[in-house]
Amino acid sequence: MAFAAVNSLTRILEQMLQHQHVILPNRQRVESLLKEVSLFEDILENSSTKSSKKIKSFESQIIIAAKRGKDLIESRIRDQLIGTSPLCGNVLSKSAMSDYNLIFSSHCLKKLKREIDFIKQRVMKIEEEIGVKECTPASDSSRPAASSCKITMVGLEDDFMEIKTRLVRESLALQTVCVVGMGGIGKTTIAREVYNDSFILFRFDTRAWVTISQSYDVRQIIIGLLDSMEKLTEEIGKESTERLSEHLYKNLKGRRYLIVMDDVWNTKVWDDLRKLFPNDNNASRILLTTRLKNVGVYVNSSPPLHDMHFLNEDGSWKLFRQKVFGEYSCPLELEEIGKKIARNCGGLPLAIVVIGGLLSKATKTQHYWRNVAENLTSVIISNDEQCSKTISLSYNHLPHHLKDCFLYTGIFPEDFDISVSKLVKLWVAEGFINQMGSKSLEDVAYGYLLDLVDRSLILVGEQSSVGKIKTCKIHDIVRDFCIREAKKEMFLGITDKSLNDIPVGTSLCRLSVYPTTTNIFPCDDKKLSSLQVSSLFSFDRHFNHSVQHLNPRPLRVLNMVRTLGIGIQGELNESLFYNLHYLACDCDHKWFSISSSSMLPNLQTLILYSFHPPIEVAIWNMPQLRHVQVEALFLSDPLEGGNSVIVLENLRTLSLVRNFRCSDKVLKRIPNLKKLGISYVLEPPDWQYYCLNNLVRLHKLEALKCRLRVPSPCLLHHLTFPPTIKKRFVSSLERYEDCWIVDQS
Structure with missing residues (x-):
């Protein structure tokens, strides 16, 4: 978690130095601070495998210092976004420039540098004391002795x-x-x-x-x-x-x-x-x-x-029954709930043995067993030190850059099939991913995922025809560990209760709202506006109404997809959503818009599900955009609002664009597009109007999907594919509403 905080501060300093519209009154000071922070990042990465308790004790100080610096810089820039922001390219008044100078000369930033220098020196000193060789004792045992929670051979x-x-x-x-x-x-x-x-x-x-x-x-x-x-x-x-x-x-x-x-x-x-x-x-x-x-x-x-594979349902039940009852049979009144407990252990022998050992010594009543079944993972973790230690060993062995990616999977509910495409986009948006040579950030993130799979921490779900992982999940025991570990450092918060239970002014890095059986939202509007949350996930259909009252300024990630609520309303105001990197939500185009006047300079991923498609979105003022996925999208004119400069160099995914016109002025603004989805509702009198032969100019396009409401053999004469195309799909359907499913491969 310390690595992610330092990495996030590094990224924002790099962006400020690289952005063509940012005016830097003291560039040398920013470069000096970036150098210090980057060096600190290297020290953390190199110390990760030594598991030094001394170094680990500094992590909370590192997180606080890095987060303070990031929040300070972002808030100062955001406050000047309207009218006097250097990000907008406007000329600053003397007073505004003086205020902007405070970002780099304030007492707070000097204090931040002193804190970083102090912690860095202490860590380097500890590194010298530890030296190159590993310093803890060697083998734990020279005998194959039974562990403290012996697992029998049942099912193996x-x-x-x-x-x-x-x-x-x-x-x-x-x-x-x-x-x-x-x-x-x-x-x-x-x-x-x-x-x-x-x-x-x-x-x-x-x-x-x-x-x-x-x-x-x-x-x-x-x-x-x-x-x-x-x-x-x-x-x-x-x-x-x-x-x-x-x-x-x-x-x-x-x-x-x-x-x-x-x-x-x-x-x-x-x-x-x-x-x-x-x-x-x-x-x-x-x-x-x-x-x-x-x-x-x-x-x-x-x-x-x-x-090694997980036990099947029959093997799980046999192992559970043997651990609880030994050679005796299970009473009929406990068999159904017992099978449920065994099944919910997810086929992990250690979990079955732990819970079986607990129940073998406890009161054998339906009431007690049901309570255990409802709180299974927490009961297992809290009642067995060996189980916690087993997962901790894998976690502690992770390099820093993988720890945050791993803990982040705890955001999703139990038994959730996690879209890998979505997960890597979220990791990128959160700032967990570092650039590696010419690789895209998404490719680097996918490599991180494979590393976690190889370490047996993330489980492979569905795979594509070429073997690429499309969905993944984590075992419930591992997920419970992620949540517990993340809560210690305020990395992640989970709730399925009313937000009224969260103290006023609470600052959480990330909050995930799980489904509830009753409508317990909304909570007090004042309390919602006081929450400082950088990433918000909602899996509860009742919560969408409440999100209107959240404080949007700290938000980096907002994910409220398919929750069946009323959706996001109004226009995304750049002064409020300046920090937004990832937006995925249900929306109603009658009350929601991103107009050509909006500038969301940090937005990377935009996923919208409209109740009344299509929806018009102006994307041309969003220079960091990487992925746009809208069920039915009308693109505004690139020159609308007088913007003739921005080229979306980072844009990789664009779908589903209705009646897409491949004009020169559009294509030259999306030169690095890899995935394109287009649709045509009615066949026009002249297909040449859509300039489909221009698709050949997208030299990096790998996947193209084209959908038609009516059959049109004529269209095929106008489609020209670039040589980079690996996957293409053209089809027609009678009902347009059924014609598109976003490809997550």
Whole structure:
């Protein structure tokens, strides 16, 4: 979260330096501050894998300092937006220029710089003390001992047989078999059962087990392996790392051995140890478990990886029943609610074992079990330290730039199918994504998503025909962890109750309103206007009426889509919505508009669902626009309002434009468009009026959809596709209202 706050401050300083209409009275001071903040950002990124408690203790100070600086700069610019704003290119009066100078010379900004310098120096000092090498003890265990919440083999029988078969098959070469999956899915359980299997005991001359911690020491790992093999004496334990390595190698040489390396967190461990395992072509094996797919791919010599999967409904119920009742049967009156509890654990063995252990010792009544079912994830997390620790290990291992992206998924309700297209746009709008070379921000964000998938934190849902992830979700236990962790730092707030419960003047980074069964909104208008919320999500149809009274000035993200409310009303005033980067909402064009006089200089994504399509939107005064998705859109003339300058260099998506005229003056203002959706209600007497042959000038266009209300073979003679097109779809339907679905791939 500290990384996101610093990153956000960096982005706004960069934008000020790059914007052609911004007047900077003291450019050197801004450049100096940007340099300091950027260096601070690098320090945070580089320290992320060390899990230093000393560094972590500074995070709250970092967040406060960075947020104070960002809010100060944004508020000063926003206050001058009307009439005297340098962003509008107007000439400032002496008094206005003097006021603008305060942005860079005020006591507050000087204090901010002092705070950043102080924290940076302290962090750098800690970095020097820690040094290059990891400083915590090595292996947690040299024995495959049972964990504090032992998971039985119920539901894992197929995994057990497959891994066992791969370990004993005929290949004589030394092979490594990798088991990959999220924390708590049963990797260690499988490895332990295989390790202690009677046939494995007969098959291998010697076995060794070691559990690897996130911060490891090679010496301690070797000691752990020798201890597991019962080859460690007090004298040997005092010898140098080099001598210990020799002892290990000699004890394995010439023997058929099985080594289990449990819970490996990076590839460097393997690079440090692989030379210690002799390859005598005697069918020796190494079994490695990890949560990180990239580690498995790097180490695995016997493809494919063994991916652990969630238990099915039947397996979940069997494991739950065994944990609660042992060899006894479940009473009939508890069976239905018991199956529901088991099913709602999402197939995660650790969650089933934790809740089963709790219920095995509690009162076995329908009333108690129903209460548990209604608060399942919070009951699991609060009643088991091991469960929380399991997820925390994965979270703490994340680099800073992924932590905020991961916690952000907690915004969505339980079991929600998250559109990947939407998620990456939101990450970009929130400022979580850094530019990487020539890659688009969306491509970088998709790479972040893949990284979280490979770390077994985000689950893949629907995929496209070419294997691209279209939807994703997170396990309920993981989601509960996200919400709890995010609330600690005011990163995210969740409510399904009245906003009257939130104290007046509360400042939240993000607020998500979940569906409710009763109409508990709106709340007091004064309270709503006092809330300082930078991102607002509503999944509740009753809440749309209340949003009219929210304070819009801090809003960066506003998402109120398909909530069946009355929608947003009125015109988006640039002085109030200056900071808006992402807008997705239901609207009624009778009361909503974005006119050609509006300037929303930071808006990147615009998604509108109109109750009475089509809707007219003037996009030509929004230089940062990246994506426009409207169910039925009329584009205003680019020259309307006298604007003849702005080219939408960043625009990648534009749909669905009704009766789109591909004139030169339009196309030259959207040169980097990648996805275009167009529709034509009535066939005109002359298709040449729409200049469809000009589409070939969109040299970066990859996807085109064209919809017609009436069949028109004549249209095809006028469509000319650029060579970059990868996907195109032309069709006609009898009813225009049914003709378009926005492609989220």
